[in-house]
């Protein structure tokens with residue numbers, strides 16, 4: 001474990017926001033804290049596992065490192081289909097195993113993928129996982145496996161060694177770290193799909209963006225929003241300790257300003273199953289109501305979350321970043 005200073009302003013004055021064990025993946029019994037820098041407001045995990053030890057805090061079935069196959073894909077489609085039918089949700093709500101599976105696949109909100117990638121774009125996916133499967137929120141159509149069918153200049157950065165074995169089939173070149181990328185490669189599009197919160201040194205990444213993004217290039221960053229509704233209810237819901245940073249919009253703005261970058265698009269969003277699964281893991285009075293909620297009531301809760309999202313208090317945020325010229 002290591003204690004660190006604020007990654008943005010180098011201050012060592014901070015207050016503790018919350019303490020928690022790894023309740024989601026149960027990889028250890030250690031207590032981790034999320035602290036807030038008293039100078040710039042950045043929230044980060046402190047103490048935290050150093051980069052040489054972080055591997056052991058990723059459970060072996062951390063979903064985005066695995067391969068996908070036709071059976072998984074059909075299985076997923078069936079559950080998404082069921083979850084969209086209120087009558088079937090009503091029936092299956094009485095069968096606990098089905099209930100859980102349907103809630104897991106609930107996709108009560110859909111919006112278009114916010115980045116347009118052209119066939120000749122030099123594209124970099126940072127924290128790509130194995131490049132197949134569900135790409136977190138966006139679905140398999142935004143995976144590198146899919147992009148590889150029509151774009152042959154895809155690069156990927158992924159620290160997980162196992163993921164590389166699968167990844168190499170779908171990219172021009174993959175790297176273990178941004179430090180390994182050759183000097184002469186520049187990018188039209190860069191994507192960080194829920195990965196920036198996992199890195200040890202975000203300042204290094206923003207410097208990298210500024211240097212390696214082409215003049216009219218664009219970066220898409222999707223990350224949890226620590227200003228979001230659920231984190232205001234309970235900040236310990238963060239995925240500790242593998243989430244090392246707990247960003248708010250203001251923090252991303254700070255990094256951008258320092259590196260002559262600007263935010264060109266910002267949106268927050270929330271999804272209901274996060275409330276259900278958090279209620280099973282975290283002890284919290286507000287979340288308790290979601291333990292026994294019916295699938296259809298949970299779907300209705302999305303209407304409330306839509307209002308929250310419109311106020312930029314959604315639990316995840318999507319940002320596009322460009323050069324500030």
Ligand SMILES: [Zn+2]
Nearest residue numbers: 006009037040
């Ligand atoms: Zn700071």
